[in-house]
Amino acid sequence: MKLSPSRTALLAGLALLAQPAFAEGKLNIYNFGLYTPPELLEKFVETYDVEVSLTDFAANEEAIARIQAGGHGMDVVVVSGYFIPAYVEQGLLMEVNAPAMENFANVADEWKSIPTDPERKYTVPWVWGTTGVMVNTKVYDGDINTAAIFLEPPEELKGSINLVPSMNDTIDMTLRYIGAEPCTTDRESLSKARDLLLAAKENWASVDYPSFEKFINEDLNASIFWSGAAARVRGLNEGFAYGWPATGYMQWMDHVAVLSDASNAENAKLFMNFIMDPENAAMISNYTMYNNGIAGSEPFMDPALVSAPELAVPDELKSAAIEQTLCAPEAQDLYTRIWTELTR
Template identity: 50%
Template sequence: MTAASIFALLPIGTAHAEGVLNIFNYGNYTSPDLIKKFEEKYDVKVTITDYDSNETALAKARQGGNDFDIVVPSSSFLNVWIDEGLLLETRPDQMENFKNVDPRWVNVYFDPGRRYSVPWQWGTTGVIVNKAVYSGDPNTSAIFLDPPAELKGKVAVLPEMIAIITLAISYEGGKDICTDDKKLLRKVRDRLLAARESWVAVDFPTDEKYTSGDYAAGVAWNGGALKVRLLDPNFVYGYPKEGYSYWMDNVAVLKSAPNAENAKLFQNFIMDPENAALISGYAGYANGIAGSEKYMPEYMKDAPEIVVPAEFVDKGSFAPACSPEINDMYTKIWTEVLK
């Protein structure tokens, strides 16, 4: 080990930090128990500011003028943050707890070798259906793109452009998620516009929206679907057979972070298996830290929302970061759908 790498490890293992840490993350996605434990360990006061989408977080960072230290970009966006010079190269790969990162999440395409980010949580984007309302096959994007009569007017769709357009491209037979095929994109646009008439909402629904009967189906993240099923076993999570997305959210440090050292401490802190389990136990998603499973709630260990059924494993893929030109085309489609 070089002297430089030894020096990089010392602050993580020995420092007693003071001050503050400002986290910018999705709403209802950060375990209060995790934050309390971090605050007590390092004498750091943590504040959390919510955002509702990757697009919102990126736009806010580009504007500057904020005091955020930590941000949690998804795998399909992290390349953009890095390429635009918005992140600090914190070298998590040299931190004390990096040894706990599951090998499958080390040499990832969105941050090879983990020079900027550490795993937060990972999951899938699929659909959720109330089987008491619709007893047909839930494993299809037709649930929201061509809803059966029982579900029309009862479908909620996440306001996540990339997630929805990715599902629609796969549904229309597209093999390349970042596509500039004009004919295919016209079909995707027309499909979404027609389906929009059957949606009751485009939002981030609370569990109660489903369990109260306001929504009978929707596009959902697997952890959110798990929470709903625990409240009402009539709900099932579907893996669209036409294709669906895997994703991973990752903790990174802004280059403008006023509390960068505390942010590095936090990166190392969440690579501890017990701490990673707190993250998963709160939000309901898997994480990328080996050994965390034994600390997680029992109901998560074999949940069909968390453990992808064998027949659907190969139907999913990671959505890559598309070029600005392709993102512009997608944005035009999405804007038209939301009118």
């Protein structure tokens, strides 16, 4: 989840680590930008003598469009949980029977089955987090556990608010804010949500995947944001804090899957098993600053990350979590109409 990426054709330096040829072939990974620890791939190369390449994308929609077009050359894709059905329905994922993998025993009980892959036929956990709001508390010292930060902004934040271009998350949180349910097709509720967003837009600075520097330098002082990314920003500017809107915030998990046309399927399965090792899962968390779904990983995690406030949802706000969902076609079409009007 997920900032603007920089494309990597071949992970720099990996070739120097292998001996002396790549006897076991290749592995081509397709993942969100700033979401793959270089040291994880280095360790995989050293362990399995496999040549690894990494290609980044910005959003689930971008990734699936490239895969649908064919000729992509990828073996492994990281996909958000709510997007898994779109891949499965189109036959884009290979059945891998993750529970039969040696390290699947390390998966925490709450993640052994997920609504969009209940038997874990296709996926294993990568990381999980939330989408809420991030605010510079040096500028605004009021309640930040509210979607009013971007929907009815306080005077102090007007003109320095960013909205990450995540359509479903934005509209879902807006619907909850007005007392409606996500994925509704009720025109009155959707019209009310649209009007609120259009009025709020006048107070935003941007709809973008902004660089961290814009927050660190305080050109932007608030945003819809992801928990792990917010932890990174706070590490560079302690004025920023992360909030979970009490009316509803998003909870999600991203997963690793093997593409049905993978050229290196066995290496892809090795990688899936590899990342379910607690030490390797901790490596992913330490880099991305998100929780992982692997039991026993915490002792290997950075203590500062384990105690990071962005990763610990307050007990009184846990019930406000909204599971990310890809709406039914009718609702999704109505969302798209609102989003098109909002972003044009």
